[in-house]
Amino acid sequence: MSGRPARPSTVAPSRHVEAFLEMLVAERGAARNTVDSYRRDLDALADFAGRRGGAPETADAAMVRGYLAAQAAAGMSPRTTARRLSAFRQFFRFLLAEGIRADDPSAAIDSPRQGRSLPKYLSEEEVERLLAAAKRRSGADGVRLNALMEVLYATGLRVSELVGLPLSALSRDDHMLVVRGKGGKERMVPLTDAAMEALDAYATVRESYLPRGRRAAASPWLFPSRSRDGHLTRVRFAQLLKQLAVEAGVETERVSPHVLRHSFASHLLAHGADLRSLQQMLGHADIGTTQIYTHVLDARLKALVQDAHPLARRGTS
Numbered sequence: 001m002s003g004r005p006a007r008p009s010t011v012a013p014s015r016h017v018e019a020f021l022e023m024l025v026a027e028r029g030a031a032r033n034t035v036d037s038y039r040r041d042l043d044a045l046a047d048f049a050g051r052r053g054g055a056p057e058t059a060d061a062a063m064v065r066g067y068l069a070a071q072a073a074a075g076m077s078p079r080t081t082a083r084r085l086s087a088f089r090q091f092f093r094f095l096l097a098e099g100i101r102a103d104d105p106s107a108a109i110d111s112p113r114q115g116r117s118l119p120k121y122l123s124e125e126e127v128e129r130l131l132a133a134a135k136r137r138s139g140a141d142g143v144r145l146n147a148l149m150e151v152l153y154a155t156g157l158r159v160s161e162l163v164g165l166p167l168s169a170l171s172r173d174d175h176m177l178v179v180r181g182k183g184g185k186e187r188m189v190p191l192t193d194a195a196m197e198a199l200d201a202y203a204t205v206r207e208s209y210l211p212r213g214r215r216a217a218a219s220p221w222l223f224p225s226r227s228r229d230g231h232l233t234r235v236r237f238a239q240l241l242k243q244l245a246v247e248a249g250v251e252t253e254r255v256s257p258h259v260l261r262h263s264f265a266s267h268l269l270a271h272g273a274d275l276r277s278l279q280q281m282l283g284h285a286d287i288g289t290t291q292i293y294t295h296v297l298d299a300r301l302k303a304l305v306q307d308a309h310p311l312a313r314r315g316t317s
Contacts, residue, residue, distance in 0.1 A: 016057040029184035041087040061105040078112040119262035133248040140205035147202035154195035156264030159257035163232045165222040181283035265293045
């Protein structure tokens with residue numbers, strides 16, 4: 001796997017960690033961002049163990065507990081602590097399965113209790129302002145940004161899925177996207193008429209995003225660029241989205257690609273979509289993940305009772 005970031009660890013790389021990361025790619029089809037996240041978590045454990053004369057592959061339960069306690073004392077959130085413990089568990093299970101060690105020191109460690117935060121999302125009016133601002137952009141950059149925005153809001157894709165869409169993701173009739181999500185799983189996501197029109201317009205300028213002398217057809221990406229990845233990067237799209245928020249008069253702190261994904265899901269539910277359909281479109285393996293969006297349904301029910309219940313009406317008369 002190319003393009004790995006510089007290793008922040010102060011200790012020598014562990015061959016067992018490297019073997020674990022290679023397994024994630026080869027056997028589970030893990031994306032580079034996922035692998036990088038595991039690497040950072042295991043590097044942090046390696047630093048902690050190294051200062052105590054150990055290594056991540058030889059860490060015992062006391063070592064892991066000590067690391068988590070030190071991070072909690074430094075202000076790490078329960079959510080981040082739970083994510084790191086999950087990474088350690090998978091690493092130790094790999095070592096156990098490979099016969100590198102005979103036990104799993106994380107088995108006796110409980111995950112920290114954490115509250116489930118509600119997803120942040122924009123109102124429909126705020127999203128409309130963002131889309132309108134994208135349409136006002138001129139030139140090829142405006143056409144591309146409009147296509148990106150329309151596709152994102154029409155599909156609720158993860159930002160990595162959006163920028164990494166292959167050209168082949170467009171179905172023959174252009175009404176559906178074939179998306180390869182986490183774990184290499186494919187799903188079909190329908191496109192709105194606005195998204196299809198934006199993509200048709202973008203097709204006329206797509207070639208301008210390749211180095212001179214190369215034909216657009218030579219790139220496998222729907223949104224090619226001159227970056228090392230060969231396609232528009234997540235960071236660059238996030239920057240464009242922040243700029244768009246300024247133009248649309250929406251608070252930049254509240255706008256991100258993931259917030260638009262949450263907005264897509266929340267707005268669909270508010271207009272009557274069912275959880276199973278939403279789960280399929282979002283690419284959630286577990287419907288429990290999708291159920292976080294039922295806060296929208298709760299709000300609708302409260303409004304329904306307030307507006308339609310005879311006792312509620314009598315209280316305001």
